[in-house]
Amino acid sequence: MLPIIDKDGIHKPIIQIIAEEAFKSGIEEICIVCSPGDETKYPDNFKTLRDAIKFSPLSDVEKEIQDKSLRMMEERISYVVQSEPLGYGDAVYKSKQFVGEDSFLLLTGDYLYISYLKDISCAKQLIDLAESENCSVSAVNPTPEYLISKYGTLTGKSVLNKKGVYQIEKVIEKPSITLAEIELHTPGLKLGYYLCFFGMSVFTSNLFLLLDEYISENIGNQILLTPVLQKLAEKEKYLALEIMGNRYDTSKKLGAMPAQLALGLSSNLKDEIMTMIIESLAENSK
Numbered sequence: 001m002l003p004i005i006d007k008d009g010i011h012k013p014i015i016q017i018i019a020e021e022a023f024k025s026g027i028e029e030i031c032i033v034c035s036p037g038d039e040t041k042y043p044d045n046f047k048t049l050r051d052a053i054k055f056s057p058l059s060d061v062e063k064e065i066q067d068k069s070l071r072m073m074e075e076r077i078s079y080v081v082q083s084e085p086l087g088y089g090d091a092v093y094k095s096k097q098f099v100g101e102d103s104f105l106l107l108t109g110d111y112l113y114i115s116y117l118k119d120i121s122c123a124k125q126l127i128d129l130a131e132s133e134n135c136s137v138s139a140v141n142p143t144p145e146y147l148i149s150k151y152g153t154l155t156g157k158s159v160l161n162k163k164g165v166y167q168i169e170k171v172i173e174k175p176s177i178t179l180a181e182i183e184l185h186t187p188g189l190k191l192g193y194y195l196c197f198f199g200m201s202v203f204t205s206n207l208f209l210l211l212d213e214y215i216s217e218n219i220g221n222q223i224l225l226t227p228v229l230q231k232l233a234e235k236e237k238y239l240a241l242e243i244m245g246n247r248y249d250t251s252k253k254l255g256a257m258p259a260q261l262a263l264g265l266s267s268n269l270k271d272e273i274m275t276m277i278i279e280s281l282a283e284n285s286k
Helices: 014-024 038-055 060-076 088-093 122-133 145-150 177-183 206-217 226-235 256-265 270-284
Strands: 003-005 011-013 030-034 077-081 104-107 111-115 136-144 152-158 165-173 193-203 238-242 245-249
Touching (some): 003 014, 003 256, 011 014, 014 060, 014 122, 030 038, 038 060, 038 077, 088 206, 111 122, 122 136, 122 238, 136 145, 136 152, 145 177, 145 193, 152 226, 165 226, 206 226, 226 238, 256 270
Parallel strands (some): 136 238
Antiparallel strands (some): 003 011, 104 193, 152 165, 152 193
């Protein structure tokens, strides 16, 4: 619920910006997997924000836009509680009943995604490929080797006539550089770079069948998602897309700062913000 100024100049909780991108990309309903107690805190906070709009300095048009967005958050978001922190795979599995037999977009709640393409969001890029290829697709970014120990990393073969698209063959969670050099080299990538997960995927409901198997074999243990994704790659068509955009982890120390800067620079306030940065750098270099 950390507030940040969106591209439209309106203060919003980060979760609202993430949800708005999903809705604008064609997603109809959202399920938030949350900690105990948050299933009531989220809707209460959205209602409080909507009540506060009438007293905000926003213009009437901005108030109407924000009110409509928050109403959508109240009406089209469901909540599922993860009672214990049993791993990312367990969190995803909690949404099984909500998803049913549909394909679904999986987003990370503390990441902000900012597209390099003016009118096509990161989520839309991913959804379009998943629909055209009728399969699961994960967004990836080419990542320098000194960072790969922080991310799930994969390799695969380039898909003919589809730039930046790969048929996934192997997935390893947070590999060492040595292991990556042996197992995860992807032809065509710049030397010293590997394909790392971007924090955004579209999956078919078959993922839950594999999660069922994995959970039954790992009762009492942490339920990871990466081993299940390896099984998915072995059993069916599973693609990776080099996303035209960047993601910002707002859970990190100072993580909201680069996210806020990126949002501002992708808005119509870019020139004003660039001037402010230059003036600030000049002032602090004295």
